Every structure is written in C-alpha cells, then in structure tokens.
Amino acid sequence: xSERAPIELLMDKAGWKELPQPHVSMADDPxxxxxxxEAVLEIGAATLRCYQLNDGQRVFGADDVGxxxxxxxxxxxxxxTTPKDPKQ
Numbered sequence: 001x002s003e004r005a006p007i008e009l010l011m012d013k014a015g016w017k018e019l020p021q022p023h024v025s026m027a028d029d030p031x032x033x034x035x036x037x038e039a040v041l042e043i044g045a046a047t048l049r050c051y052q053l054n055d056g057q058r059v060f061g062a063d064d065v066g067x068x069x070x071x072x073x074x075x076x077x078x079x080x081t082t083p084k085d086p087k088q
C-alpha cells in the first residue's frame with residue numbers, strides 16, 4: 001500500500017456532499033468526467049472548493065487555486081496614513 005500525500009489525507013476528512021446527477025446524457029461520451037461530490041477544504045485563511053469526479057479523482061476549483069497562489073498585495077508605506085490621536 002502506498003503512502004498517501006498530506007493533501008489527500010486532508011481531502012479525506014472534508015465534508016463531502018453528493019451532487020445531483022448531470023442533466024446531460026453520458027451515453028454520447030461514456031468517458032466524460034463530471035463531479036459527483038463536492039466539499040470545501042480550508043487551509044489557513046484560504047478556502048478551496050474540491051470536487052470528486054465520477055472516476056474517483058479529486059480536483060480543486062481552478063478559481064480557488066488561482067486565488068490561493070496569488071500573493072496578497074503589499075501595502076505601499078508611502079500611502080499609509082497615521083491614525084489621529086483621539087485626545088487631540
């Protein structure tokens with residue numbers, strides 16, 4: 001038995017919910033992949049939507065992955081304002 005990656009272990013614990021079956025007929029393409037389950041995985045302050053496909057693969061939502069790897073903007077110190085002293 002192979003050792004599972006840490007992300008796989010996290011995904012195992014996600015609260016998976018079954019999705020309704022797709023309305024499109026899969027008879028036209030029996031190899032078509034579609035999501036059967038969804039879950040939300042929280043890593044630190046990030047939220048990643050996860051999907052389990054009909055072949056057992058688990059994938060992340062592309063938008064969430066993009067946001068996860070996009071660095072937060074660094075504040076420009078030149079534009080910082082000094083809070084006013086309420087006693088003045």
